[in-house]
Amino acid sequence: MGGHQHDGRGHHGHSEHRDSRSKHQSERSSSRPLVIAVALTISYAVVELIGGLWSGSLALLADCGHLVTDAAALLFSLAANKVAQRPVSERHSYGLARAEVIAAFVNSLALLAVVAWLVIEGIDRIRHPVRVNGAAVLVIAAVGLTVNLAVAWVLSRHRDNLNMRAALLHVLGDLLGSVAALVAGAVIYLTGYMVVDPLLSMLVSGLILRSTLGIIKESTLVLLDSVPTGVEFQQVGQTLARIEGVQSVHDLHVWSMVPGRNAVSAHVLVDRIERWPQILRDARRIMARDFGIDHVTLQPEWLPARKPEATITLREMPR
Secondary structure: OOOOOOOHHHOOOHHHHHHHHHHHHHHHHOHHHHHHHHHHHHHHHHHHHHHHHHHOOHHHHHHHHHHHHHHHHHHHHHHHHHHHHOOOOOOOOOOOOHHHHHHHHHHHHHHHHHHHHHHHHHHHHHHOOOOOOHHHHHHHHHHHHHHHHHHHHHHHOOOOOHHHHHHHHHHHHHHHHHHHHHHHHHHHHHHOOOOHHHHHHHHHHHHHHHHHHHHHHHHHHHHOOOOOOOOOHHHHHHHHHOOOOEEEEEEEEEEEEEOOEEEEEEEEEEOOHHHHHHHHHHHHHHHHHHHOEEEEEEEEEEOOOOOOOOOOOOOOEOO
């Protein structure tokens, strides 16, 4: 075969752009709950920061840090919804969506320092208790619990959206942080037992660490063009190779452009080039249905007439 053959239909055609526009309109409509959630979460994080400094409560400061990590996660989800609206340019053919991923990665590294400070400060306060205004902590934590319940209610109304479900999980983690601060305030107010504040702050630090490590892992995988979590590389190739008319698949690549936007590219050896339009339609449908891959770029290749069928090399995916 005299070199690789390109077909304009192997890339996204006009019909795919129309499908993408419809999808993007749906994404815009789903952005509003995330905007509300982010606004409420960041606003209350500021309230907790001021309240924690005023009352002397490490538990409130710890919950503030937890809110910041989850606000970052909510922004992460919001960025995934907004990415389709960002235009490409001659310099950035994929747009600037990964700027959000880089920001999330850098922000998470900074939050690891916050966790370390909370743990060190908590140990010091256990050894040398600091007086905390229990009543103020109780009131501020109760307000926080109300805010988190409101955010959870907003997001729960859109559970059919994957980003919303992921964001909802983060907000449920915020609820635990608010409950911890509420318990700390109640115990201090009723008993004067100050040590409970640093103990619960260290508990919330664990929640921050868990959320932060999750964001670091997700952003690192995207930045390294790794195969998306939950997608089996070999299975993608074998599924493509099983499509009727496909002889073999090679030079396969699967990666995340941004969270929620997965892509695949490959060279596909077909039995007859005349069947390529149907093969491409089948491939796009199956990739979206089975793997959540919505960006499909395939290059067709075919053998000259009467030439023996090519054997599958180690780099090819068997049918």
